[in-house]
Amino acid sequence: MEINTKPKVLVVDDEPTNLQILNDILQKDYTLFFAKDGEKGIELAISQLPDLILLDVMMPKMTGHEVCKILKSNEKTKYIPVIFVTALTDIGDEEKGFQLGAVDYITKPVSPPIVKVRIKNHLSLVNVNEVKATRLQIVQRLGMASEYKDNETGMHVIRMSHYSQTLALAYGYSIEASEEILNAAPMHDVGKIGIPDFIIQKPGKLTPEEWEIMKRHPEIGAEIIGDHHSSLLKLARSIAITHHEKFDGSGYPYQLKGDQIPLEGRIIAIADVFDALTTVRPYKKAWDVSEAIDFLKKESGTHFDPELVKIFISVLPKILEIKNQWPEEIEKNSQI
Numbered sequence: 001m002e003i004n005t006k007p008k009v010l011v012v013d014d015e016p017t018n019l020q021i022l023n024d025i026l027q028k029d030y031t032l033f034f035a036k037d038g039e040k041g042i043e044l045a046i047s048q049l050p051d052l053i054l055l056d057v058m059m060p061k062m063t064g065h066e067v068c069k070i071l072k073s074n075e076k077t078k079y080i081p082v083i084f085v086t087a088l089t090d091i092g093d094e095e096k097g098f099q100l101g102a103v104d105y106i107t108k109p110v111s112p113p114i115v116k117v118r119i120k121n122h123l124s125l126v127n128v129n130e131v132k133a134t135r136l137q138i139v140q141r142l143g144m145a146s147e148y149k150d151n152e153t154g155m156h157v158i159r160m161s162h163y164s165q166t167l168a169l170a171y172g173y174s175i176e177a178s179e180e181i182l183n184a185a186p187m188h189d190v191g192k193i194g195i196p197d198f199i200i201q202k203p204g205k206l207t208p209e210e211w212e213i214m215k216r217h218p219e220i221g222a223e224i225i226g227d228h229h230s231s232l233l234k235l236a237r238s239i240a241i242t243h244h245e246k247f248d249g250s251g252y253p254y255q256l257k258g259d260q261i262p263l264e265g266r267i268i269a270i271a272d273v274f275d276a277l278t279t280v281r282p283y284k285k286a287w288d289v290s291e292a293i294d295f296l297k298k299e300s301g302t303h304f305d306p307e308l309v310k311i312f313i314s315v316l317p318k319i320l321e322i323k324n325q326w327p328e329e330i331e332k333n334s335q336i
Helices: 016-026 038-048 064-072 091-100 112-147 155-171 175-187 190-194 208-214 217-225 231-242 263-277 289-298 306-314 316-325 328-334
Strands: 008-012 031-035 052-056 082-086 104-107
Touching: 008 016, 008 038, 016 031, 016 112, 031 038, 038 052, 038 064, 052 064, 052 112, 064 082, 064 091, 082 091, 082 112, 104 112, 112 175, 112 190, 112 231, 155 175, 155 263, 155 306, 155 316, 175 231, 175 263, 190 217, 217 231, 231 263, 263 289, 263 306, 289 306, 289 316, 306 316
Parallel strands: 008 031, 008 052, 052 082, 082 104
Antiparallel strands: none
16 A cells, blocks of 8 residues: 655635645645644644644634634643735735734635645755654653663753753853753763663672773763764763763763863762752762852862852852752652
């Protein structure tokens, strides 16, 4: 049986002639659904979940603007791109449509080449966004997978990622760059997947031989992530391999010193250690926040970048908000 892989397009227009014209233009390349009023259009949008909607503005009972507003308020249909197809040429009507969430306007009478190009372009953007979203989910899930090795809750990656973003913003990162830090940080310990459980979960101190094995996890993490053109995965790889370097050069795996350590590695080092100190681990009790801050101060210039330590302490109220937002207990309860 042949599988239909054509993108689905819903056309909503009260004029049968307009429906026929769009059918003639699009039927070769798309699976089409048609509705002659807004109510039926909403019903089909929810049941068929088309890849794109062509929506007339001037319709009886329910206008296209009203239909668009309803679609954008529904979780199932809010991300479906809507293109208004209308004879209206007033700039105010276009502005209203864009404010409601439409992605484009096509004026009547329609031009077949323009209709085809506009639909193709917007579906391409949808595909790009889906790829980005899928890639991000994979990155985050791999990060969570590493936490199942040594942390019952997995809340660690959520908290330390937000700590890292907060510190990056305070340092001067743009919103977009800080979001990349937020999204890449969960991969910092993905290399632990390659470390034996008896070492990861050992309640006592590791032997020198066990510690040498444990110290391999940054390089394993870099191998797992690999080399990519993607800025997000490049950042994740850098974080994975450098977050255990120390400012004085005594860290691992490469004994990098000071500014030799990428800024993202220095940021994650502080966020990671602060969260590890202030939460229960198999080998230790949770420290008080004041004790953890004293440790950061003590290790400033040796383990940690002293400038970043000062900035971290300056945004401590925001850090504590994050800590309270994702406490260990919430995750434990969610697993019952």
